[in-house]
Amino acid sequence: MNSIEIIAAVSIFTSGLTIAIGSIGPAIGEAWALARALGAIAQQPDEANTITRTLFVGLAMVESTAIYCFVISIILIFANPFWNHVVAGG
Amino acid sequence: MVDISPDAIVFLKWGPVTLNATIVFTWLVMALMVFAAWLVTRRLSVEPPLSRSQNLLETIVDYMRSQIREITEDDPDIYLPFSGTLFLFIAVSNLLSIVPGYYPPTGSLYTTAALAICVFFAVPIYGIAKMGPVAYLKRYMQPTVFMLPFHIIGELSRTLALAVRLFGNIMSGTMIVAMLLSVIPFLLPIVMQVLGLLIGLIQAYIFAVLATVYIASATRVHQIKPQELI
Numbered sequence: 001m002n003s004i005e006i007i008a009a010v011s012i013f014t015s016g017l018t019i020a021i022g023s024i025g026p027a028i029g030e031a032w033a034l035a036r037a038l039g040a041i042a043q044q045p046d047e048a049n050t051i052t053r054t055l056f057v058g059l060a061m062v063e064s065t066a067i068y069c070f071v072i073s074i075i076l077i078f079a080n081p082f083w084n085h086v087v088a089g090g
Numbered sequence: 091m092v093d094i095s096p097d098a099i100v101f102l103k104w105g106p107v108t109l110n111a112t113i114v115f116t117w118l119v120m121a122l123m124v125f126a127a128w129l130v131t132r133r134l135s136v137e138p139p140l141s142r143s144q145n146l147l148e149t150i151v152d153y154m155r156s157q158i159r160e161i162t163e164d165d166p167d168i169y170l171p172f173s174g175t176l177f178l179f180i181a182v183s184n185l186l187s188i189v190p191g192y193y194p195p196t197g198s199l200y201t202t203a204a205l206a207i208c209v210f211f212a213v214p215i216y217g218i219a220k221m222g223p224v225a226y227l228k229r230y231m232q233p234t235v236f237m238l239p240f241h242i243i244g245e246l247s248r249t250l251a252l253a254v255r256l257f258g259n260i261m262s263g264t265m266i267v268a269m270l271l272s273v274i275p276f277l278l279p280i281v282m283q284v285l286g287l288l289i290g291l292i293q294a295y296i297f298a299v300l301a302t303v304y305i306a307s308a309t310r311v312h313q314i315k316p317q318e319l320i
Contacts, residue, residue, distance in 0.1 A: 049160075050160070053157075053160075053161075053299070056292065056295070056296060056299075057296060057299055057300065057303075060255065060292075060293070060296040060300075061251075063255075064251050064254070064255045064258075067254065067255055067258035067259060067262075068254060068258070070258055070262055071254060071257070071258045071261075074261075074262075074265070
């Protein structure tokens, strides 16, 4: 294997691994937050507006870690800087 | 090959100036919003038979005011111009993505970074205008002076998070539809596009809410109770 093939194989493997591992944590966290928010709404239906707004903002914060992983895996596949470097150099 | 952002679509290249799809569609969204606002506010009425468009605009503004009042527990008029503009621009540019041939300008990291930098500079501007420079800068040394680097890192990282969050969500929506079109070009892309509309609106709401929260946390005057002084 020359260096281009090694970079391609490692990039594809790592991008899959990135999104796989990076989506587990936020998924568990979001499910937990959603379950707690539903419980809170069931207990206090009058506060549903405040709880929902806080839930959305919190979910966006939690989700951003998954989005970072997604961006990195997209960069590894479609805009890999090491790949471009090797192709341009050799 | 799927384009990662609308920056790659170049309409016109003239020396160092490049006119790409991001700039063109940003101008399009701006022109559309200004034209719509001019069309509605041309003939306003206070009498009960309101025009439908005036009713729509009043509902949007009233809803934004009530949301800002709930978040900041303050007069919404000072926050409304900034946060409301952010929300309307991002929402319109995301929702137009169902129009064929349109690429949302928020799917480019440059647009979202520009919006996040606006928030980054708006926070000290609002804070100094409300509390004065000394009291504002003193907030960075609360509770001790050793917290200063962490406050600065927090300001920078939340700006980065704002930019990457919006970019990632919108770019992933566009990209998933483009990938599905080449794999399953029947029915499923439409469902994903509907989901993209929902995500676009939620992200616009979240961006505006976070900007409001950041500004409100900088302008909130720390009230010292009399018994704490003793």
